[in-house]
Amino acid sequence: MKEAKNIVRAIESAQNIVITSHRSPDGDSMGSSLALLRFIKALGFDAVVCHPDPCPNFIEWIKRGDKILDFETDETKVIECINNAELLFSLDYNALSRLGNGMGEVFDQASGQKIMIDHHLNPEDFADISVSEPTSCSTAQLIFELIDSSNNLHLISSLVAEPIYLGIMTDTGSFRFNSVTPRTHEIVAKLLNTGLDHSKVHEETFDGNRIDKLKLRGYAIAEKLEIVPERKVAILSLTMEELERFNFVKGDTEGLVNVALSVRGVESAVFLKETNSAVKMSFRSKGAPVNGIASDHFDGGGHKYAAGGVSYLEMDETIEKLKSVLINYF
Numbered sequence: 217m218k219e220a221k222n223i224v225r226a227i228e229s230a231q232n233i234v235i236t237s238h239r240s241p242d243g244d245s246m247g248s249s250l251a252l253l254r255f256i257k258a259l260g261f262d263a264v265v266c267h268p269d270p271c272p273n274f275i276e277w278i279k280r281g282d283k284i285l286d287f288e289t290d291e292t293k294v295i296e297c298i299n300n301a302e303l304l305f306s307l308d309y310n311a312l313s314r315l316g317n318g319m320g321e322v323f324d325q326a327s328g329q330k331i332m333i334d335h336h337l338n339p340e341d342f343a344d345i346s347v348s349e350p351t352s353c354s355t356a357q358l359i360f361e362l363i364d365s366s367n368n369l370h371l372i373s374s375l376v377a378e379p380i381y382l383g384i385m386t387d388t389g390s391f392r393f394n395s396v397t398p399r400t401h402e403i404v405a406k407l408l409n410t411g412l413d414h415s416k417v418h419e420e421t422f423d424g425n426r427i428d429k430l431k432l433r434g435y436a437i438a439e440k441l442e443i444v445p446e447r448k449v450a451i452l453s454l455t456m457e458e459l460e461r462f463n464f465v466k467g468d469t470e471g472l473v474n475v476a477l478s479v480r481g482v483e484s485a486v487f488l489k490e491t492n493s494a495v496k497m498s499f500r501s502k503g504a505p506v507n508g509i510a511s512d513h514f515d516g517g518g519h520k521y522a523a524g525g526v527s528y529l530e531m532d533e534t535i536e537k538l539k540s541v542l543i544n545y546f
């Protein structure tokens with residue numbers, strides 16, 4: 217990373233440092249934030265991590281006593297930190313809208329030096345130094361590169377390695393996506409050499425299921441999974457009544473669409489979830505693109521192989537409409 221030495225120099229000369237990341241924290245936003253924080257501490261300095269909203273339960277454990285302020289809970293404090301900072305990091309996002317309205321404006325108006333480190337496409341130009349590497353599997357991997365390229369590998373303890381591993385693991389679907397390269401595995405080898413307990417990271421992240429969540433998913437697969445063989449499409453739906461029956465909480469249906477997609481012979485999957493206001497739809501595919509059907513018929517859009525949509529019809533009518541248009545896409 218050619219900017220690494222400049223970035224470390226900026227860390228060494230700044231009075232107050234703030235690390236930010238995007239809304240709805242995930243393993244990579246949490247991992248890259250905590251890895252950078254712990255690296256800055258290992259250099260002998262300090263920083264404050266400020267996120268837009270609180271971190272979800274399943275990755276709460278990665279904090280290990282480090283504090284993360286969030287704008288939703290501690291607005292005044294976050295504004296104060298951002299305004300007083302001489303150096304501000306933007307990790308795992310490349311557009312200020314990803315901070316949400318309130319925090320985005322505060323960040324935009326802040327006078328400190330801004331450094332963006334990110335791996336998404338089409339970065340906005342808001343930072344003084346921008347490290348934009350869309351070929352990197354995760355921002356956590358870029359934090360490793362920052363540490364490596366500034367000749368500070370010796371500062372990677374297992375405490376620094378752990379959040380880097382978490383970010384790489386979650387952003388690569390546990391090392392299965394195309395974004396994983398030989399370099400990723402080289403980095404992971406170095407992380408393991410610090411004494412990091414990698415199986416603990418998997419266990420803490422994925423083995424914290426509530427029994428209600430598992431029963432809801434079991435029910436969905438046993439009773440509600442429908443295959444349309446002529447179109448190689450799987451359809452999975454859950455009504456509000458069904459969700460309530462299993463004491464649904466946010467996150468319980470996360471990734472369920474990928475379970476439908478994992479059926480042999482199935483090339484595309486649609487997951488429909490009823491909410492108070494509408495039926496929300498997730499489209500996934502490993503064959504034909506799905507953004508077209510989402511934007512043409514369900515007020516949505518997204519990427520070629522992962523898209524979202526919405527329907528204001530009843531669940532039954534929505535599924536009927538979906539089935540009637542499948543033939544045009546699959």
Ligand SMILES: [Mn+2]
Pocket residue numbers: 244245308335353354355387
């Ligand atoms: Mn990421």
